[in-house]
Amino acid sequence: MIDRRGRGEVLHALALVAGDGEPLDRGLAGLAAGDPLLEPWLRRLAPDLAAGRPLEQVLRRHRLIGRDEVAVVAASTDLPATLRRLAAASPAVPLRARALRWLPVTLTVTLGVGTLVGSALLNLAATQPMHDLNIRLPVGHGSTGSWLALVVLIAAVAAALAGSMVALDAIPGVRRLLHLWCPEVQRSLALAELVRALASQRRAAALRHWRTWWFLTRWRLPYQLRNATVAEPDAEQRLAALGVLPLRHGAPDWEAAVATADARLAGAVGAASMLIGPLLWGCLLCGFFYGVMGPLLTIVEQLNGGF
Amino acid sequence: MLDLLPILCQQLNADGTLSSPQARQIGITVKGLVSTVGIILGGVIALHILWAALRPFLFWQVAPPGITRWVARALAEALRQGRDPGEALRTAAIGLPVPWSYAACDVAEALQVGETLPDALLRRSLVRRDAARIGSAALRLGGGAPQRWLDDLATLPPGHQRLRDGLAPVAASALIALGILGFIGIFIVPQFEQICRDLAVAPSPTLIAIATISDSPWSKLALVLLALAGLWLAVAWGWRGLHRRSAAGLIASATAAGASEGEIASALGVADGSLAGICRACGWRADDRDGLLRAMAADTEAGERRAAVLATAARIVLPLLLAVPVWLLADAIFGTLVRLLVALEAAG
Numbered sequence: 276m277i278d279r280r281g282r283g284e285v286l287h288a289l290a291l292v293a294g295d296g297e298p299l300d301r302g303l304a305g306l307a308a309g310d311p312l313l314e315p316w317l318r319r320l321a322p323d324l325a326a327g328r329p330l331e332q333v334l335r336r337h338r339l340i341g342r343d344e345v346a347v348v349a350a351s352t353d354l355p356a357t358l359r360r361l362a363a364a365s366p367a368v369p370l371r372a373r374a375l376r377w378l379p380v381t382l383t384v385t386l387g388v389g390t391l392v393g394s395a396l397l398n399l400a401a402t403q404p405m406h407d408l409n410i411r412l413p414v415g416h417g418s419t420g421s422w423l424a425l426v427v428l429i430a431a432v433a434a435a436l437a438g439s440m441v442a443l444d445a446i447p448g449v450r451r452l453l454h455l456w457c458p459e460v461q462r463s464l465a466l467a468e469l470v471r472a473l474a475s476q477r478r479a480a481a482l483r484h485w486r487t488w489w490f491l492t493r494w495r496l497p498y499q500l501r502n503a504t505v506a507e508p509d510a511e512q513r514l515a516a517l518g519v520l521p522l523r524h525g526a527p528d529w530e531a532a533v534a535t536a537d538a539r540l541a542g543a544v545g546a547a548s549m550l551i552g553p554l555l556w557g558c559l560l561c562g563f564f565y566g567v568m569g570p571l572l573t574i575v576e577q578l579n580g581g582f
Numbered sequence: 583m584l585d586l587l588p589i590l591c592q593q594l595n596a597d598g599t600l601s602s603p604q605a606r607q608i609g610i611t612v613k614g615l616v617s618t619v620g621i622i623l624g625g626v627i628a629l630h631i632l633w634a635a636l637r638p639f640l641f642w643q644v645a646p647p648g649i650t651r652w653v654a655r656a657l658a659e660a661l662r663q664g665r666d667p668g669e670a671l672r673t674a675a676i677g678l679p680v681p682w683s684y685a686a687c688d689v690a691e692a693l694q695v696g697e698t699l700p701d702a703l704l705r706r707s708l709v710r711r712d713a714a715r716i717g718s719a720a721l722r723l724g725g726g727a728p729q730r731w732l733d734d735l736a737t738l739p740p741g742h743q744r745l746r747d748g749l750a751p752v753a754a755s756a757l758i759a760l761g762i763l764g765f766i767g768i769f770i771v772p773q774f775e776q777i778c779r780d781l782a783v784a785p786s787p788t789l790i791a792i793a794t795i796s797d798s799p800w801s802k803l804a805l806v807l808l809a810l811a812g813l814w815l816a817v818a819w820g821w822r823g824l825h826r827r828s829a830a831g832l833i834a835s836a837t838a839a840g841a842s843e844g845e846i847a848s849a850l851g852v853a854d855g856s857l858a859g860i861c862r863a864c865g866w867r868a869d870d871r872d873g874l875l876r877a878m879a880a881d882t883e884a885g886e887r888r889a890a891v892l893a894t895a896a897r898i899v900l901p902l903l904l905a906v907p908v909w910l911l912a913d914a915i916f917g918t919l920v921r922l923l924v925a926l927e928a929a930g
Contacts, residue, residue, distance in 0.1 A: 378626070382619045414611045428608060432615050455627045492676055495683035500672060518673030539677065550629070553755040557762060558622065 282339055285316045286362035289330075294355035300324035330354075340475075347476045357476070363529035364474035366537060368467055371544050375460045375551060376453075380437045382558055387429030389559040390415065391422070393566020398422055413569040454491060457547045462491040463540040466519070470536045473511050473520075474529040485510040638681050640813065644707050647820030649682045653689075653708055654735035657699070661729050668693050682708065699728075709735070712825040716832055719849040723836045730835040734828045740882040741889025742820065748893025752900050763907050766915075767796045774918050783925040786917030788910055823885075829864035830878050833857075837871045 288310075292302030300321045307313035316337075323333040331348035334340045340348060340361060351357035374381045394415040402417060415425030444450045454461045469484035493501055507513040511527060514520035521531045565572070637646075644650075653674055660670030668690035675686040685706035692702040700717030703709040709717070713735060720731035771793055778785040785793075795801050829850065836846050837857070847855045852863040861868045861877075868874035 379619055379623055382622055383615060386615060386618060414607050424608075425611070428611060429615065432612055436616075436619070456623060456630065457626070458630060495676055495678065495680060496672075497684060497687050500687060517676060518669050519676060549750050549754045550626070550758075552751065553758040554622070554626070556755065557758045561762070 281312055281316060283362045283365035284310070284312050285320075285339060286358045286365065288313055288316075290355040290358035290362065293358060298324075299330065341477075343477050343480065344475050360474045360476065360529055363533055364471040366533060368464065368471075369537075369540065369544060371548065372460060372464050372467075372540055375457045375544065375547055376464055377437065377440065378456050378551070379440065380433050381555065383429065383433045383436055385555050385558040386562040387433065389562020389564075390566040391426060391429065391562075393563040394422060394425065394569060395566070397567050397569070413573050415566065416569050451490060454487070457543075457551065458491060459543040460540070460547045462488060463536070463543040465491060467533070467536040467540045469510065469514075470520070470529070470532045473514075473527075474533065481510050485513075634679065637679065641817075642707075644710050645682050645685070646817060649678060650709055650713070651736050651738070652677060653682075653686055653703070654732050658729065658732035658736050661732060667699065710821065710824070713828060715851075716825065716828040719851070720832055722849040723832070723839075723841055723845065725839040725841070726835050727832055727839070727841075730831045731828060734831040735824070737827075739820070739823055739827070740885025741887075742885075744886060745819075745889040745893050748889075749896050752897050756900050756904055759904050759908075763911055764796075766911055767792055771796065771911075771914065774915065777922065778918060781922060781925060783921050786914055786921060789914035789918050792910065792914050823881075826865040827878070827881075830861075830866055830874060833860060833864065834871060834874055834878070 288303060288306045289299060292299055292306065295302060303313065303317050303320065303324070307317040319337055320333060323336065324330075329349065331340070331345045334348065335342070335345050344361060348354075348357060348361070397416060398418070412421070414428060415422050440453060443453055465484050465488035469481060469488050472478075472481035472484055489505075496504070504513050504516055507516050511520065514532075515522060515527065519532075519535075521528045521535065523531070641649075645653075653671065656670045656674035657667050659665075660667050671686045671690040671693075675683040675690075678686055685708055688706050689699075689702040689708065692705070693699065697705075698718065698721060700709070700714040700721065703717070704711060704714035717728070717731050717735075720727035771789060774789060775785060775793055777783075778789075832850070833846060836849075843857050843860065844855050846857075847853070847860050850860060850864065852860050854860065854863065857871070857874075858869045861874055866874055866877050868877045
């Protein structure tokens, strides 16, 4: 996982130093003298840089770039530009957007947490009376072991759902089913990830995100505009043709592109949160009531089934 | 009620009806969790599809205020940066739902063949008629007036953001809670009724009342009408005062740019050529530009204050209103449960 804190500043600083042509450790030390934010990074990077290790390995070792970005840095013919592009792709995608994309897992965890809290409260308040009733209690009630079993069960269900989503995401065509909920958020998230992938020159990831974003956007554009867009050779030029990728002096302005995509994503997440936020609170509450009422509901169910 | 539970469970254990194996319990829990998540997810997807399908028909006359603001913002930015408005509209179209994305692209094409921006936007129902009239007046005045018109069109009414931030979460929570209560009323209450019928036990009066109401078609119609009224109110609130504010912005920017009172009156179609008369015709009480600016600032402040009061009142009143159906349902279900257990004890 990439350490996003200060990643942008460090990569920008390294780009500046690489552009000046001086040794990276010395240049970074010079910049750190005037910028306290760079000081901790200087302490971490300087020994490896001074030892002459390849830059991509140093950056990867200190989690400043991802695995798929190592090859990009290694093969770069214009290191300052590459580092600036990587720096532009630094801001992390908001957690709420990711939670909305993984909504089934989020719902499972929310329901599960509510149930666990409710059953824990019931166990603390009434374990002995429940045992005195001498009934088969639902999972999670009656003992700590049962409660822990419920924790494992909920975690297993959440993990299974996440695994199913990952498996579905790998199947072309079928993965579109994962875009059915909160499509506006999915669209904006795909664009935010696409812009980041293009900025950091991760072609495979960019193609994947382009396909998702184009699928979720294509019916918004007239036939001629869609065809004209797809006629462009690559995703970068297609986005520029649509005006989604701002240009500065003829070249893409990656920082503005990431900021604009993030602003769209924030708007979409805000709008979706008006429904999903209260829904999650409702799930938490319902889970809590289920946890508290579990044994009683079991009895009522049996009453209903037995007559 | 809790005193009856041991007796009840003894009976059920004697019958062997409560001794299901642990593995079955685990299976039931997993199935319950997965099916609940599936139902909720299905509900979210269904809501999105329903909204996407209904939205063009609900807003067939004119686009929702948010769409107009989105388009106006894109055009205002393009004008400010000296870019082609057609390109800005095509870029904005990507962020718009169907059919307004197509409408935005149509406007871009219409601009290329020489149609004026306000007319093109009006014809594709992206702005209201009164807003388009102000836009035409802005074009006639020229200078910074079109930019001001677009900026005003892109701006939320005063207090709107505060009201949305304060009201929307409460309203959404209330809707979700009403949905849950409706679900309980439609699916759970009849089950209790059935149990009471099978055991020949009279349900609580509150349960009978709730069952009667949920069975009645008039209550469903009332709910639908209430929802539509709420939607209309939300949309109308987004448009309120737009014409008045846009006109004031136009007058202020035109006078600052040096336009004469006659030109402004002619552009706005007002008979009285004096500035006071123009302001009066547009809904403002002001004799000169400074007075108009003061009135606009006071109006904005009043809007913010109103929104703060409304948001606070809603945050207090809505949960209290919601407590009533919650209390009624709890009384109905628990009251019926107590009657069932008493009857079982009497029978046993």
